[in-house]
Amino acid sequence: MDTALQNRIEKLEAVIQAQGQRIQSLENALEDREDLATIAAYSLDRDATLPGHVVDSILDDGLHPIKAVREWRALTQTELAEAVESTPAYISQIETGQRKASKKLLGKIANALTVDIGLIVD
Numbered sequence: 001m002d003t004a005l006q007n008r009i010e011k012l013e014a015v016i017q018a019q020g021q022r023i024q025s026l027e028n029a030l031e032d033r034e035d036l037a038t039i040a041a042y043s044l045d046r047d048a049t050l051p052g053h054v055v056d057s058i059l060d061d062g063l064h065p066i067k068a069v070r071e072w073r074a075l076t077q078t079e080l081a082e083a084v085e086s087t088p089a090y091i092s093q094i095e096t097g098q099r100k101a102s103k104k105l106l107g108k109i110a111n112a113l114t115v116d117i118g119l120i121v122d
């Protein structure tokens with residue numbers, strides 16, 4: 001391969017790499033904006049406290065906060081899963097401590113349960 005062609009290929013590869021980095025940067029910025037929108041959505045009109053019996057079920061009975069609040073709100077795992085675009089099995093795994101929810105999913109769950117996210121973090 002001649003030198004001129006090799007130089008063009010190297011320049012094109014550098015451009016492609018730079019564009020890939022730019023795309024990644026834009027994707028990260030978009031994710032940050034989505035996270036902020038989720039935080040803003042659940043911050044509005046949320047219960048700041050839980051009834052005593054719900055707190056007791058968490059502290060005394062060891063119930064996972066999400067399960068305690070979900071039951072207080074009279075929602076099934078299936079209903080909560082549908083509201084947060086997840087599965088009942090995943091909600092069950094979170095409630096039993098087998099899996100940890102992402103911050104984004106915690107925001108969706110807090111929004112669906114209309115509570116502050118700090119009340120459902122285990």
